[in-house]
Amino acid sequence: MTDGDETAQVQDDAAERPVIIRSVDLQKHYQMGEVTTQALRGIDVELYRGEFICVMGPSGSGKSTFFNMVGGLDSPTSGRVFIDEVDVAQLSAVELAFLRCRKIGYIFQTYNLVPYMTCLENITVPMAFAGVSGDEARTRGMRLLKLVGLEDRWFHKPIEMSGGQQQRTAIARSMANNPSVLLCDEPTGNLDLKTGAEIHDCLMQLNKEHNVTVICATHDHRLINMADRIMWIRDGQIERLADRSDVTVETGAIEGEENE
């Protein structure tokens, strides 16, 4: 990093909180036979520690590619991504695995729980990868389950749980190693409105009480409502990045539902 960047950072710090994820002229293109698809065309963005940011964009906009970069799941073709000041492109496969294990939590639209393990076992899998001993893992796991309100279901298998409960299990799992960032891909996508609300509350709680940065790709207006900032991506570039206060969000109500 050059002096120039540092100056910029100091200026940022003066105004804002510390940056957890930064991308500099992030570019990514895919080679599919003879066709080259330019997914990201240069994204410069800084995401602050502890904020709740929603990413929106139509399909094919590069939203998923951006997520992959930011989540350490893929490397850019050019440009840089810094996760907690670590240049992702310089990492080896093992180091990347380490990163994913300790720094970042993932929440998927389809929950992606291991079907043959119980709720508690699912949550302790990342802890096993982090080398946490069995007993401590279970204690931490139970604590996390209490956090999401599932402590009496610790022995249930995913198949015995509702969608909302599975997603809450997934959220607990994502918190297993105290990550700094939570990456959520359409967390409420497969859920109805009422169970969706449980998820909102959960994420909100994690964001506010545990100071976890939450980066959400979503179309759910209620999540957007909760966000600190909102980012729109189109054609591989940031179309707009705005504070929540600068944006008008209307959440509709289905009779009887809004009150919950």
Added chain:
Amino acid sequence: MKVIDVNKQVRLSLVKTVELVLSGVKFRLFRATVTVVIISLAVAFLMTMLGESVIARKVASAIDEQTAPRRLFVFWVSRLTQPMQPAELAAELASTPPGGDRWQELKAWGALDDEQMNSLAETARRQLVLDRYFAELKEGARRAMLGRAEGEEIYTHLADPEAFDTFKQARSASGTELPGGIEALQSFIAKWPEIAELRGRISSEHAAATEQFRKGVLGETSPHLYLSKADESLLAETAVMGFRMTAEDMAVVREQAGLAVDAERIAGMIQAPSVRNALRVRLKKESATDVGPQELFGLLKSGDGTEWFLGEIGRIRHRITEQVDTPGVRERENISQEEIDLLVASRQPVFAFDLPAERITEVAREGLRAIELNVIESKVSQAAGGGGVLGFSSRTIAIICVSFLVCMVGVINAMLMSVAERFREIATMKCLGATDGFIMVNFVFESAVQGVAGGIVGSVLGIILGTFLSWTAYGGMAVAHLPIGDVLAAAGISFVLGVVLSVLAAVYPALAAARLAPMEAMRIE
């Protein structure tokens, strides 16, 4: 820029890995079962073949042991009474242990020294190799190379330089490989006259000895009969003529000769029409020609059968004696003219037959046993004679390899399907911090577990099948002489190969799984 300290990433303990894998396997039991079945089939196939081969070998050696006395007897009979054929002599020179009894016999007959004997032995071995080469030539090639010469003629034929040149040209045209090379052949042919002369000495001396034995010792007696009554004097007599028979040899020969003689007596009874008729009725055969020694022995091997037989003979004797004395009755009863004539001319077998019941039964049983062993032996020699690796022809090995390859393809296929099914799961695991190595170990280990299971099932199945097949082929001998150590060793080998097969098959799918990008897990839109 910060650097990640990867030391903190502790490797997953073996126990935990095992736990994770096993719970996974339980979950995917059906797919795992398919893989296990494939592996156990391959292993069972291999084990069956190995087991059969091992058992066949053991049965062959057991038969060898049991037929040894009879073979010794046959050997001595021909040794004492028949001149040796050139092929016989060559084979014996090639294979008999130096310094042993046969060696000494031949040496004495040929009046040779040790050096000459050694040379004869070696050239005999070389000759066998050459003989086989010449025998395996195709007709056209042989004509071109050797003209009409056959057998030992070939070596005298090739002594002529012109014929040898023709041979050389024709051989390189034929493209066959001459064992030992041209020079060796040439030196062999050069030595041939001398070899033939020395061998001739041996054969003619031996032939003279057999002549002496037949004229001087046997006289009019048949060899079997004479030998069945042999005592120590036989040893002395034969030693004078150059034979070296040991006392053990003689005991065995005497016993076998006795059995042979009595067997001939019993079988001879079938010649008498009345006896044959009675047998035909008793054994419920269609025609009298169906009654042979084997059928008779079959009847006589039991005490009841013998009793009946003796009773029947008694009846026939009584009938004949009675009737012959009464003129006119001959036409009334069914007694043939043959029988009357025989009775008149000499002591008829029916009357001469004087073996006690136990001996009859014993001889019958021995006779049947010998036939049985013969049958089994011919079957076994096909199986165990094979040569090659472990007694398998290269063809069998090729088949086994192909079957393993096919099963490997099946296992690879099953594993690839498993990997494809688990894209999400693998990618999620990677998101949670699994390294490529972990994923790979996961799959290979899973496959190893399946290999172990399949190996055990296959080995057990193979043992059972192999033993069963051997039992149907060779009868009770297969089970009675079961070589348990060898069978278990074969099972061990098959088991190990099964595990190796499944681990190897897992490598490619495991690599594919390990290389999977974690972003497969994130399917936005």
